[in-house]
Amino acid sequence: MSSVTTPLSPDTVPGPAEPGRLQKRKQGGSGGGLARYIVVRVLLIIPTIFILVTLVFVLMRSTGDPITAALGGRLSAAQLAERIHAAGYDRPLYVQYFEYLGHAFTGDFGTTLSDNQPVVQVLLTYGSATLELAFYALIVAFVVGIPLGMVAAYYRDKGRDAFLRVFAILCYATPVFFAGLLLKLVFSIWLNWLPVAGRASTSAELAMQTLPSPTGIYLIDAFQTGDPAIVGDVLSHAVLPAIALGLLTAGVFLRLVRTNVIGTLSTEYVDSARSRGVSEIRLVRKHAYRPALIPIITVIGLQIALLLGGAVLTETTFEWKGLGFQLVHYLQARDFVAVQGMVALLAVIIAVTNFIVDIIAALIDPRVRY
Amino acid sequence: MTEPSLATTPTAKRSIWSRIPVIHQLRQSVGLQRGMLIAGLVITGIFVLVAIFAPVISPYGYAQLSDAHGQFGAQQAPGGAHIWGTTVGGFDVYSRVLWGAQTAIVVIIVSVLLSIFAGIFLGLVSGYFGGWLDRVLVVVCDAIYAFPSLLLAIVMAIVISGGQSSLWGGIFAAAISITVVFIPQYFRVIRAEAVRIKAEAYVESAKVVGASNSRIMFRHVLRNSTRTLPLIFTLNSSEAVLTLAGLGFLGFGIEPTSASEWGYDLNKALSDVTSGIWWTSLFPGLAIVLGVLGITLVGESLNDLADPRLRGRRAVAGTAGVVAETSVVPGGTLTAGPGGLGGLEGGIPGGYGSEVRP
Numbered sequence: 001m002s003s004v005t006t007p008l009s010p011d012t013v014p015g016p017a018e019p020g021r022l023q024k025r026k027q028g029g030s031g032g033g034l035a036r037y038i039v040v041r042v043l044l045i046i047p048t049i050f051i052l053v054t055l056v057f058v059l060m061r062s063t064g065d066p067i068t069a070a071l072g073g074r075l076s077a078a079q080l081a082e083r084i085h086a087a088g089y090d091r092p093l094y095v096q097y098f099e100y101l102g103h104a105f106t107g108d109f110g111t112t113l114s115d116n117q118p119v120v121q122v123l124l125t126y127g128s129a130t131l132e133l134a135f136y137a138l139i140v141a142f143v144v145g146i147p148l149g150m151v152a153a154y155y156r157d158k159g160r161d162a163f164l165r166v167f168a169i170l171c172y173a174t175p176v177f178f179a180g181l182l183l184k185l186v187f188s189i190w191l192n193w194l195p196v197a198g199r200a201s202t203s204a205e206l207a208m209q210t211l212p213s214p215t216g217i218y219l220i221d222a223f224q225t226g227d228p229a230i231v232g233d234v235l236s237h238a239v240l241p242a243i244a245l246g247l248l249t250a251g252v253f254l255r256l257v258r259t260n261v262i263g264t265l266s267t268e269y270v271d272s273a274r275s276r277g278v279s280e281i282r283l284v285r286k287h288a289y290r291p292a293l294i295p296i297i298t299v300i301g302l303q304i305a306l307l308l309g310g311a312v313l314t315e316t317t318f319e320w321k322g323l324g325f326q327l328v329h330y331l332q333a334r335d336f337v338a339v340q341g342m343v344a345l346l347a348v349i350i351a352v353t354n355f356i357v358d359i360i361a362a363l364i365d366p367r368v369r370y
Numbered sequence: 371m372t373e374p375s376l377a378t379t380p381t382a383k384r385s386i387w388s389r390i391p392v393i394h395q396l397r398q399s400v401g402l403q404r405g406m407l408i409a410g411l412v413i414t415g416i417f418v419l420v421a422i423f424a425p426v427i428s429p430y431g432y433a434q435l436s437d438a439h440g441q442f443g444a445q446q447a448p449g450g451a452h453i454w455g456t457t458v459g460g461f462d463v464y465s466r467v468l469w470g471a472q473t474a475i476v477v478i479i480v481s482v483l484l485s486i487f488a489g490i491f492l493g494l495v496s497g498y499f500g501g502w503l504d505r506v507l508v509v510v511c512d513a514i515y516a517f518p519s520l521l522l523a524i525v526m527a528i529v530i531s532g533g534q535s536s537l538w539g540g541i542f543a544a545a546i547s548i549t550v551v552f553i554p555q556y557f558r559v560i561r562a563e564a565v566r567i568k569a570e571a572y573v574e575s576a577k578v579v580g581a582s583n584s585r586i587m588f589r590h591v592l593r594n595s596t597r598t599l600p601l602i603f604t605l606n607s608s609e610a611v612l613t614l615a616g617l618g619f620l621g622f623g624i625e626p627t628s629a630s631e632w633g634y635d636l637n638k639a640l641s642d643v644t645s646g647i648w649w650t651s652l653f654p655g656l657a658i659v660l661g662v663l664g665i666t667l668v669g670e671s672l673n674d675l676a677d678p679r680l681r682g683r684r685a686v687a688g689t690a691g692v693v694a695e696t697s698v699v700p701g702g703t704l705t706a707g708p709g710g711l712g713g714l715e716g717g718i719p720g721g722y723g724s725e726v727r728p
Contacts, residue, residue, distance in 0.1 A: 044509075047509050047513075048509065048512065048513045048516070051509065051510055051513040052513050052514075052517060055513070055514070056525060059525050059526065059528075059529050060525060060528065060529070062529055063528060063529050157401065157402050157403075161402075162402050162405075162406070165406075165670070166406075169663060169666050169667060169670060170659065170663060172608075172662070172666060173608065173612075173658075173659050173662035173663040173666055174655075174658075174659050174662075175612055175615050175616065175619070175633075175636075175655070175658055175659075177616075177619050177636060177640075178636060178651070178655035178658060178659065181636065181639065181640065181643050181651045181655065182651075182652075182655070184643050184644075185643050185646075185648055185651070189643065189644065189646050190646070196644055305516055305517060305518045305519075306518070308518045308521070309518035309519060309520035309521060309616075310520075312518075312520060312521070312620070313520070313616055313619060313620070316619070316620065316640075317640065327521075328620055328621075331524065331528075331620070331621070331622075332621060336528065339524075339525075339528070343521055343525060346518070346521065347517060350516055350517065350518070351513075351516065354516055
């Protein structure tokens with residue numbers, strides 16, 4: 001091991017090592033502004049979606065054709081071959097790939113093998129449940145993560161900070177399904193306060209199905225019935241899954257708010273505000289917190305992916321019949337057409353959400369768009 | 371790429387002891403941060419020890435269903451011969467939790483090593499040569515990075531094992547699935563560093579002297595771009611445990627007869643909970659939490675110590691120049707800390723919480 005020759009010059013990159021995701025460097029980017037930024041971002045999500053869809057296709061098909069995977073062993077070789085031929089899986093892979101791309105482009109992500117439903121239909125049916133769960137979880141994450149993050153930043157390196165940081169790490173370290181199991185055990189089984197699983201009780205579900213225009217989002221449907229008992233039923237079912245999934249994200253928010261508020265608390269304008277006699281609470285909540293929000297908004301975009309991954313596990317734990325629950329169902333049925341379609345479509349959703357979040361960040365903070 | 375070289379810094383001529391990454395940070399830290407780091411190291415150490423000595427400590431095998439006294443019986447409450455009870459499949463919970471540490475460690479090692487090698491290589495080539503290859507790799511890695519890692523790992527698990535795993539096949543399937551998720555992280559960090567370093571004067575002089583591309587890449591660029599690796603290494607290790615457990619929970623884990631895996635046990639415990647059986651889920655779950663907690667505490671502490679804004683502060687913040695220097699060389703000996711030399715190694719008595727607000 002020889003010594004490395006030249007020292008790194010001290011004037012290079014003082015910031016943390018996270019390479020900027022959004023900041024597509026443009027030289028001399030004084031003009032252009034928001035419109036140009038949006039155009040660049042739109043052009044960037046096209047390759048992203050294309051790559052993800054291609055990746056999923058290549059990976060899933062490298063195992064062989066879906067029909068053998070689903071039915072292999074149950075049918076004779078001749079029957080299998082016949083089915084494979086009928087579905088077109090015996091053609092060259094690149095032909096199938098372009099066909100798949102063409103279909104995906106028009107919004108057709110295939111038809112599930114096991115129950116013969118268009119994948120897009122599956123997504124529409126179950127997506128609302130996942131959306132609802134993600135929404136509740138985000139509320140929990142905001143309510144828990146942001147105030148606690150401010151507290152931790154203010155009491156930096158003191159007892160409260162240490163406690164909150166360990167709490168944040170615990171939020172991250174606890175798998176959502178274990179958190180879910182514990183919550184179920186304590187609040188549903190031992191205390192018997194909340195329902196064990198599902199999105200609503202059977203009677204409430206029946207009442208909501210008879211609505212003229214059910215949205216699939218149970219909270220809205222429950223309000224449509226006008227029956228407070230149903231609203232309460234839906235909400236009580238949502239509490240535990242929302243906490244299990246929300247705490248995961250809350251830990252991330254807590255750390256993020258803490259780091260950023262620590263940064264802004266040491267700025268000069270905070271000092272000057274303090275010297276003007278602004279109260280400490282107001283100092284944290286207005287002066288330090290507002291500018292710290294910007295990085296948080298950009299990170300929420302990344303949280304969507306975490307949230308969706310967590311939703312798969314949470315939904316399985318609580319039998320919350322959303323996308324993740326359904327995905328696991330298809331995985332167990334070895335219905336890889338459905339899996340491929342759902343994963344590809346989820347990739348599209350994530351890319352689009354990230355795009356929207358980036359635009360919002362650019363609207364709020366002019367520095368992002370250079 | 372050996373351990374000591376991770377912390378190689380311009381200020382050479384230090385003992386091997388102070389160049390081992392974590393040891394150095396341990397000496398650099400003070401107060402609360404040191405407490406967190408030590409707590410993390412202790413938990414991680416226990417975790418590793420349990421993994422190594424699982425065959426010795428655990429009273430039964432991970433797939434053992436009976437002993438001299440006959441069958442264990444399913445869902446036996448804790449007590450007697452089974453201090454943590456038995457699972458629905460009739461395994462001893464205590465033994466399976468201990469053996470699970472071994473599986474987790476093996477998966478961590480395989481997945482992190484694979485992703486380090488692949489990610490570093492791709493990042494170096496991409497950052498150093500630039501051009502269209504760089505652009506393509508960046509877009510691909512960004513796309514993968516934005517994708518839910520668990521979904522990607524599921525897809526990979528299907529690809530590798532068809533969703534069904536045997537002995538080492540299962541461990542490798544899980545490890546490689548996790549690897550694919552991690553490669554973009556190493557890639558991005560190393561690439562960013564390579565792009566920065568290749569503009570440095572010493573790279574240019576190496577070129578002038580006539581050093582080959584590969585020599586410059588591996589000797590000059592790589593050696594100087596590894597400063598954040600210990601940090602990502604720890605964070606990834608904890609994520610590997612979680613992803614493995616997630617895969618196991620969804621039924622893509624390792625069969626109980628091949629190895630013990632906590633996520634699988636939790637999956638089987640899902641229905642137990644409804645009937646109030648707590649021991650089958652509590653212990654494997656706590657094992658995951660503790661393992662991840664330990665590793666994350668170490669990672670968090672390393673992160674804070676590498677970032678001058680978050681490092682435990684004393685007196686007044688340092689000047690910009692000093693901050694830049696320390697942040698470039700987090701593993702190096704701190705000749706000047708944010709607050710000057712005072713107490714960097716020893717710690718100031720009462721230094722914490724006694725800082726004066728301006």
